[in-house]
Amino acid sequence: MNEFKERLEELLIDKKISRLFLAKEIGVSSTTINGYFNKGYYPRIDIAIKIADYFGCSLDYLFGFDDKINGSEKSEKPFIENLNFLIKEKKISVAKALFDMKMSEYDYYRWKKGLFPKTVNLLIIAKYFNVGIDFLIGKM
Numbered sequence: 001m002n003e004f005k006e007r008l009e010e011l012l013i014d015k016k017i018s019r020l021f022l023a024k025e026i027g028v029s030s031t032t033i034n035g036y037f038n039k040g041y042y043p044r045i046d047i048a049i050k051i052a053d054y055f056g057c058s059l060d061y062l063f064g065f066d067d068k069i070n071g072s073e074k075s076e077k078p079f080i081e082n083l084n085f086l087i088k089e090k091k092i093s094v095a096k097a098l099f100d101m102k103m104s105e106y107d108y109y110r111w112k113k114g115l116f117p118k119t120v121n122l123l124i125i126a127k128y129f130n131v132g133i134d135f136l137i138g139k140m
Helices: 003-015 021-027 030-038 044-054 079-088 095-102 105-112 120-131 133-137
Strands: none
Touching: 003 030, 003 044, 021 044, 030 095, 079 095, 079 105, 079 120, 079 133, 095 105, 095 120, 120 133
């Protein structure tokens, strides 16, 4: 049983919106949203966060780990804002942080455009700045 698919369908019905409307609202293709229903795909974490934020629910609810729609977690800031805060707090340049973490300026550019880092990069960043993943992704 795919709890994500069922929960997403319930949320769409409750909000009285279509899959196409949701896709436009969160900036993905309708093919992506339809893949969750027709093929049982699960979203990448960045897309799951957008869906949860759009509906005002927790990721735990969306994936069937919690039956309370409004979990205690709320999105605070986007990843890039949290990363820039940590860089500033450490009093180093973006270039120095990227060099130390063995990441590229292209990675940083993609994050500034709103793309989410790969999970492995999130782990490296969290260790480098000695913070949790929840803080980095804005879930606290």
